[in-house]
Amino acid sequence: xxxxALGEDEEGRDVHFLCQQLFSIALGERESEAGDxxxxxxxxxxxxxxxxxxxxxxxxxxxxxMKAPDTRYLVDQKKLDxxxxxxxxxxxxxxxxxxxxxxxxxxxxxxxGPTTSQSANKQLDRAEASGGLTYDLKIxxxxxxxxxxxxxxGADLGLTFGRRYGLxxxxxxxxxxxxxxxxxxxxxxxxxxxxxxxxxxxxxxEGSALESVxxxxxxxxxxxxxxxxxGTTPEEDTSLPELYARLEEIxxxxxxxxxxxxxxxxxxxxEAQSFPTKQFSGGWRMRLALARAxxxxxxxxxxxxxxxxxxxxxxxxxxxYLLTWLSTILVVSHDRHFLTSVCTDIIxxxxxRLDFYKGNYETFVQTKTEKLKSQQREYEAQMxxxxxxxxxxxxxxxxxxxxxxxxxxLKILEKL
Numbered sequence: 052x053x054x055x056a057l058g059e060d061e062e063g064r065d066v067h068f069l070c071q072q073l074f075s076i077a078l079g080e081r082e083s084e085a086g087d088x089x090x091x092x093x094x095x096x097x098x099x100x101x102x103x104x105x106x107x108x109x110x111x112x113x114x115x116x117m118k119a120p121d122t123r124y125l126v127d128q129k130k131l132d133x134x135x136x137x138x139x140x141x142x143x144x145x146x147x148x149x150x151x152x153x154x155x156x157x158x159x160x161x162x163x164g165p166t167t168s169q170s171a172n173k174q175l176d177r178a179e180a181s182g183g184l185t186y187d188l189k190i191x192x193x194x195x196x197x198x199x200x201x202x203x204x205g206a207d208l209g210l211t212f213g214r215r216y217g218l219x220x221x222x223x224x225x226x227x228x229x230x231x232x233x234x235x236x237x238x239x240x241x242x243x244x245x246x247x248x249x250x251x252x253x254x255x256x257e258g259s260a261l262e263s264v265x266x267x268x269x270x271x272x273x274x275x276x277x278x279x280x281x282g283t284t285p286e287e288d289t290s291l292p293e294l295y296a297r298l299e300e301i302x303x304x305x306x307x308x309x310x311x312x313x314x315x316x317x318x319x320x321x322e323a324q325s326f327p328t329k330q331f332s333g334g335w336r337m338r339l340a341l342a343r344a345x346x347x348x349x350x351x352x353x354x355x356x357x358x359x360x361x362x363x364x365x366x367x368x369x370x371x372y373l374l375t376w377l378s379t380i381l382v383v384s385h386d387r388h389f390l391t392s393v394c395t396d397i398i399x400x401x402x403x404r405l406d407f408y409k410g411n412y413e414t415f416v417q418t419k420t421e422k423l424k425s426q427q428r429e430y431e432a433q434m435x436x437x438x439x440x441x442x443x444x445x446x447x448x449x450x451x452x453x454x455x456x457x458x459x460x461l462k463i464l465e466k467l
Contacts, residue, residue, distance in 0.1 A: 165196065189207075209407070254336075311324060
């Protein structure tokens with residue numbers, strides 16, 4: 052075939068040269084381990100070549116035709132199928148678990164809110180039936196749970212009108228949840244009692260900060276609107292004297308000055324009071340929400356960490372302002388100085404119950420410390436008494452004369 056391709060070559064030099072080149076390429080320009088290069092008289096037998104090396108390892112033969120394939124990057128199909136089956140099974144289990152959790156949580160109280168209950172208040176029923184108005188709050192046997200966690204069990208809550216209560220307790224005990232349950236009236240309250248919970252910031256809007264505070268006085272706004280409509284209907288014309296009398300009674304003309312004073316106390320300058328609410332940050336809009344609550348003056352004001360968004364000057368102003376508050380306040384705060392300055396009573400929320408203490412936070416700490424010391428002394432005295440009884444029982448239990456005395460002391464031990 053080579054001679055036919057090369058054409059005339061009498062001495063065979065071209066064929067010999069081409070064979071040498073092919074042989075060099077096959078051996079990779081390396082010398083053969085068997086010896087020098089030579090012209091073969093017959094075709095190469097690979098099996099005989101392996102035998103001539105005296106080795107059974109195919110990889111030691113330097114021929115390109117005898118090299119073993121590189122399996123470093125090959126995948127064992129059986130192992131691959133097994134791994135994929137395990138991964139598929141794991142994904143199916145995870146999907147099934149997530150589906151089960153989602154379906155179980157659809158009716159879970161943890162997502163829909165806390166579960167609350169209380170005992171029927173017959174005294175409140177009689178008072179509302181007779182038309183008697185009371186602003187004192189008394190809720191008995193309160194049960195509040197959030198999901199699987201019980202926050203209160205059989206607790207009683209009593210708030211006397213005009214008192215300022217501080218609600219304290221460790222984080223996670225449910226203080227905010229209790230405030231929300233009261234504000235949403237999940238716990239039954241007197242129908243005439245107005246409740247305001249400062250929790251969310253004021254929404255962004257085009258109205259000014261001062262207008263935002265004034266508009267929360269719905270009665271004043273309605274009276275002013277009716278006065279403006281007085282010329283359109285005869286009915287409004289006849290009621291004008293009554294409208295003006297009511298506006299004077301609620302001191303509607305003093306409302307803008309009052310609102311401006313509250314805003315100034317909370318840190319709003321005269322210029323900032325005219326800014327639209329959309330220009331304020333979340334912290335300042337939270338101050339606006341507090342200003343609206345102070346301006347409204349509800350029968351029961353619920354405050355949750357009111358000092359978090361305030362600077363020192365605003366906190367001091369708020370303390371002084373709340374000291375003149377005439378209705379009831381229930382405040383949650385970690386600011387001990389604020390609780391000491393403002394509160395007249397402290398409610399300690401712990402162990403699924405509510406404990407009441409007279410006095411401010413500083414008095415509460417002292418009273419609680421003395422109470423713990425007294426409980427410790429009682430415990431130590433009881434343990435000493437138990438040891439005395441146990442020693443008598445151990446000594447005379449099997450004595451014929453004093454066994455009856457030992458038995459009586461043993462019964463006392465069982466009752467302790």
